[in-house]
Amino acid sequence: MYVQHCVCVLFWLCVCAVVTLLSGELSSDGTVPTVPSGENRAERDPPSPPEVRCWSPSYPFKALCSWPEPPQTQLPIQYIATYSMKGGEIQQCHPYPTSVHPLPSPESSLPGVNGSSPWARWLCVLKGLKLYTSYKLNITGVNRMGSASHLQAFTVEDIVKPDPPVNVTVQVVPGKLSLLVKWAPPPSWSDRTLFPLKYQIRYHWDNKGTPHEITLDPFEDTKKVLPRLSPGRSYLVQVCSMELMGLGQSSDWSLPVTVTMPAH
Template sequence: MFTCKVCIAGSDKVTSHGNGTILTAPSGENRTDLDPPSRLEVHCWSPSYPFKVLCSWLELPQTQLVTHYIVTYSVKGGEIQQCHPHPVSMASLSIPESSLPRENNSSARTMWRCVLEDLKLYTSYQLNVTAVNTAGSASHLQLFTLEDIVKPDPPVNVTVQVVPGKLKLLVKWDPPPSWSDHTLFPLMYKVRYQWENKGVSHAITLDPFENTQKVLPGLSPGRSYLVQVCSMEHMGMGQSSNWSPPVTVTMP
């Protein structure tokens, strides 16, 4: 059934119909800032397997209609649970840049996050994030298991020192604080290093039970190196973390 309703809002004409709402200015141009919400792009990952999952999305472009979000998740055929999203600062996110929409104004928009806890291992969940305003709604549906979306945070406190009298570097770091259980679910680490200005990068993967340090041998005198470390779940579940910020050191 198609319905249409026309009214006047100030000097603009508002037309509501089954497909949405159009605001027409006196010049005859249609305004789209009263449309229903557009489709969300939601990214979910587990930085502290198996204890919690974070789901984030970028706030929809500003319109004259207030938009709110409804988040639910459930096991197939199970009880539907609700998660209450909250805004977070972009600086606090460990989400990879490639997962963010490539828009010129994305940095000026708010990121929203929901925390899902007490999830079961090796179980498929369905997530539903719905954006709602008075003109309509748009939903994002996503299926996931914890094991597929494991993604630790990067290691912290990375330091690099020249080994005295040697063409070697000693790299040390601390595990990501967000990873909750290093006994049952140890992490592996990968160290990447390369010349500062050019050159092919080299990566060394450490055994999960090695200490959080590594000696890099066979380096060139007088060269500056960039060194980074990432972490990954020891069984290879999910993805590696983002690389830590690069540390620069110059060989004598």
């Protein structure tokens, strides 16, 4: 308890130090110099709490946390990220802007990356997570006017979200009005023996028809035949993956593949 208290004190001392460094020289009375009245409000405000989203594409070994850079930010923001389990050592995560640093694996998805700013989104990798263990996450944004934090409690089981399947192919079955769909599991899912995946197919026609969905048996091969299709019709096919026991949520859908059935 004493050690954890000391670590918490050091964390906030670190925040204060960052604020001081970003603020420049202190006034003679020890306060931060007053911002000139000509500066706009964005230059006088502390940062807003980061809007953080966490998910685990490689359960249970690690998780990713991401948040956008606040729009119209004029003051530089430094981020401090830590996580810990109850009674455990506080571990530090090192955030980086995804525009200048590769993702942990080329298959990892990062939903919601929009905007023209090269610093549009930050990413932090949480490693060494344990099964069915509650963690506390603290991500603090700091600029020279102050700080704001996002606090979150989670277990890795709550935030499971695989990446989409890869190498999706769709072929017409010769002599039949059927399609053969094949794919590979997401490479970022590290252990498919102990933690198998199941899949779901979504297909529809002309992007306007009613979607027809088929859920695969998770113990079957990564392929499925879609039978009794209509001649001359174009079908758009997508595949998603999910943890076998239904932990967390399913992946995003794979990129669509469009195939047109023969007219006869």
